[in-house]
Structures are given as structure tokens and as C-alpha cells.
Amino acid sequence: MTTVAPSGGTRERTSLAAGIGAVPPERAGARPTGRPRRFGGRFRILVAAAVTLVFVAPIYLMLVNAFKSQDDILANPITPPWPPTLENVTQALTRPDNLIPLGLRNSLIVAVVSVALLVPLGSAFSFYISRRRGRTKAAILVAFAAGLMIPPQVTLLPTIKILTWIGLDHTYPGLILSNLGGGYLSFAVFVYVGFMRSVPDEIIQAARLDGASGLRVWWQIVMPLVRPATATVVIFLTLWIWNDFLNPLFILGPLQGQTITTGLYLTIGQYSVDYGQLFGIMFLAGILPVLGYLTVQKQFVAGLTSGASK
Structure with missing residues (x-):
């Protein structure tokens, strides 16, 4: 006489078959969510931006203040020059x-x-x-x-x-x-x-x-x-x-x-400083090194990266 298995046995066999290809709980729990990586990437970007700002800020101040008047520099040295003026550079070149x-x-x-x-x-x-x-x-x-x-x-x-x-x-x-x-x-x-x-x-x-x-x-x-x-x-x-x-x-x-x-x-006085002329002189002092670097930059980059592909 044939005996029919109860419906509960069918559920057990189904769950057992499904469990054969299932991912173990410990591996399933190790699945990355992406949040730590995103946080680490954003933190590195912020650090890189802060370091870049430290190096770029003096250059920015020199460039913008070289073309501003003394009053504008004292009022706000961070703002761009508007309208720009060449008076600082001209005075620096025509000193007695x-x-x-x-x-x-x-x-x-x-x-x-x-x-x-x-x-x-x-x-x-x-x-x-x-x-x-x-x-x-x-x-x-x-x-x-x-x-x-x-x-x-x-x-x-x-x-x-x-x-x-x-x-x-x-x-x-x-x-x-x-x-x-x-x-x-x-x-x-x-x-x-x-x-x-x-x-x-x-x-x-x-x-x-x-x-x-x-x-x-x-x-x-x-x-x-x-x-x-x-x-x-x-x-x-x-x-x-x-x-x-x-x-x-x-x-x-x-x-x-x-x-x-x-x-x-x-050019730095003991009691007063002409900041406009000072920044103009700094601008003139930085032109020649920049032009020299642009002339030989390809060889310079090749010298720094040589051996990287060996």
C-alpha cells in the first residue's frame, strides 16, 4: 500500500534544494555596502584640496594683488583685480x-x-x-x-x-x-x-x-x-x-x-610698505623661472618619470 508524504515533507525538500546554492550567512554578511569607500575617497579628496590650496594661495595672492592699487589691496587682498592696473609693474620697472x-x-x-x-x-x-x-x-x-x-x-x-x-x-x-x-x-x-x-x-x-x-x-x-x-x-x-x-x-x-x-x-620699508609695488616686483621675479620651466617641461617630466615603466 502506497503512503503519500505529507505536505510538510515537500516544504523540507524544497527548502533543502534551495539551500544547496545559497550563499553562506558569513559571506553574505561580508558584502560591501560602498559607504566606507565613498567616505575614504571623499576624505582623500578633501585632504588633497586642502594641500593644494596651501600651495596655490600665495601664488593667487601675488597674481591678483600685482594688478591692484594699494587701497584695494588693503581693503580686500583676496578679491580679483577689477579694474586691473599695470601701475605696480610700471613703477617697479621705472624706479630711479x-x-x-x-x-x-x-x-x-x-x-x-x-x-x-x-x-x-x-x-x-x-x-x-x-x-x-x-x-x-x-x-x-x-x-x-x-x-x-x-x-x-x-x-x-x-x-x-x-x-x-x-x-x-x-x-x-x-x-x-x-x-x-x-x-x-x-x-x-x-x-x-x-x-x-x-x-x-x-x-x-x-x-x-x-x-x-x-x-x-x-x-x-x-x-x-x-x-x-x-x-x-x-x-x-x-x-x-x-x-x-x-x-x-x-x-x-x-x-x-x-x-x-x-x-x-x-623694497620693504621699516615703517611702511608699498604692497602694490611689492607684489609687482614679485610678479616680475616669477616670470623668468616660469618661462624657463615651460621651455624644458617635456624633458623635465621625462626625467621624473624615467624608469616608471621598467
């Missing part, structure tokens, strides 16, 4: 003491001559170091690392003493000579050494077999291969030398119009 034209000219000469000497010195020395092995190379790199770590204020007084001893104090050749040592040369050496290590030895050995001297190999073969490194070194060193304040102030002495940074310092 020629402070700004002389400062721009002297800063340009000092920066160009210093970098023009630092690039071949740093690259040639780096080429020599990159082809050496052993403890001698490590000792030389440690010495250059000390040049980067020691603050320039510590070596300023000994540098002035040496320049006085050789008769180059209060001179532009003395200022250029002081730029050839210390952290500037160390930075150039470390950048070039990292790039020259990637130059294959086969290329250098083939050039030597063809009769090329070491000087020719360095200048005609290695230097074209490390062109991004040269652009990186040129941009950084030019900006650092252009913005240098202590060396021109103490090495050259109280000479008006010596460099653009010390010229900017001389």
Missing part, C-alpha cells in the same frame, strides 16, 4: 635706482653661469663615479650625501672666510664660485649617477674600441643619452639659485640691485 632691472639681470647672470658650470662638472664627475666599483665609490657618494644633508647656513661663514682670503668677497665671481660647491653640486651628482648607471656598458666599450677618448665618450655619447637628467638638474638648480637669499646678501654685501631676492628685500 634701477633696482628691478639690475636685480633681474644679475640674478639671470648668476643663475645661468652657475648652472652652466655645475652641469658639466656634475655630469663628468658622475660619469667617473658610475663606472667605478668598490669602497672608493661608496666613500665619494657618502661625501656628496653630506653636502646635501648639511644646511647651507652652517657653511656660509667658512665660505665667506675663504672668499675673503682669495680676494673674491663682495664680487659676483665669488658668489658664482660659492654656488659650485655644497648641495648644488651634490644634487647634480646624485641625479646624474642614477641615470648613468642605466647606460649600457656595451655602448661605452664599443666607443673605446673605435678609439674615442674618455672625454669624447662622456660628451658625445653619454650626455645625449641622459638629456632628461640634464633638464631636471637645470630646472632645480636654476630655481634654487634664483631664489637664494642668504648667499647674495652676505657674500655680495649691501649693494642695491644685486639680485632679485635681495632687491625685493630692499
Whole structure:
């Protein structure tokens, strides 16, 4: 005799079959809701925006106030210039003491001559170091690392003493000579050494077999291969030398119009400040570095991103 199962058994079999493909409760509970990720992404965006604002705010204030009158700057330095005026820039360029034209000219000469000497010195020395092995190379790199770590204020007084001893104090050749040592040369050496290590030895050995001297190999073969490194070194060193304040102030002495940074310092009065002219001078001082960066920006970006795809 056949017995018919109760309807409750059918429910059990149905629930058992459905439970075979069901997701375990612990896995189902681990399903992301998306809220923590959204909160973390928004927090990072806010932090990035705050950091960007810190760096952009001084540039914004300089740009908007360079084309505003003194009264408008004192009333509200944040608002854009309306109507804009070129009076600040014109007054800065037509000062009776020629402070700004002389400062721009002297800063340009000092920066160009210093970098023009630092690039071949740093690259040639780096080429020599990159082809050496052993403890001698490590000792030389440690010495250059000390040049980067020691603050320039510590070596300023000994540098002035040496320049006085050789008769180059209060001179532009003395200022250029002081730029050839210390952290500037160390930075150039470390950048070039990292790039020259990637130059294959086969290329250098083939050039030597063809009769090329070491000087020719360095200048005609290695230097074209490390062109991004040269652009990186040129941009950084030019900006650092252009913005240098202590060396021109103490090495050259109280000479008006010596460099653009010390010229900017001389425009600040003891009891009153012409902010319009001050921002105009700051605007003029920032034009040349920006134009120089735009000229070699492709090589500069290539130098920073080299090796990222290796």
C-alpha cells in the first residue's frame, strides 16, 4: 500500500534544494555596502584640496594683488583685480635706482653661469663615479650625501672666510664660485649617477674600441643619452639659485640691485610698505623661472618619470 508524504515533507525538500546554492550567512554578511569607500575617497579628496590650496594661495595672492592699487589691496587682498592696473609693474620697472632691472639681470647672470658650470662638472664627475666599483665609490657618494644633508647656513661663514682670503668677497665671481660647491653640486651628482648607471656598458666599450677618448665618450655619447637628467638638474638648480637669499646678501654685501631676492628685500620699508609695488616686483621675479620651466617641461617630466615603466 502506497503512503503519500505529507505536505510538510515537500516544504523540507524544497527548502533543502534551495539551500544547496545559497550563499553562506558569513559571506553574505561580508558584502560591501560602498559607504566606507565613498567616505575614504571623499576624505582623500578633501585632504588633497586642502594641500593644494596651501600651495596655490600665495601664488593667487601675488597674481591678483600685482594688478591692484594699494587701497584695494588693503581693503580686500583676496578679491580679483577689477579694474586691473599695470601701475605696480610700471613703477617697479621705472624706479630711479634701477633696482628691478639690475636685480633681474644679475640674478639671470648668476643663475645661468652657475648652472652652466655645475652641469658639466656634475655630469663628468658622475660619469667617473658610475663606472667605478668598490669602497672608493661608496666613500665619494657618502661625501656628496653630506653636502646635501648639511644646511647651507652652517657653511656660509667658512665660505665667506675663504672668499675673503682669495680676494673674491663682495664680487659676483665669488658668489658664482660659492654656488659650485655644497648641495648644488651634490644634487647634480646624485641625479646624474642614477641615470648613468642605466647606460649600457656595451655602448661605452664599443666607443673605446673605435678609439674615442674618455672625454669624447662622456660628451658625445653619454650626455645625449641622459638629456632628461640634464633638464631636471637645470630646472632645480636654476630655481634654487634664483631664489637664494642668504648667499647674495652676505657674500655680495649691501649693494642695491644685486639680485632679485635681495632687491625685493630692499623694497620693504621699516615703517611702511608699498604692497602694490611689492607684489609687482614679485610678479616680475616669477616670470623668468616660469618661462624657463615651460621651455624644458617635456624633458623635465621625462626625467621624473624615467624608469616608471621598467
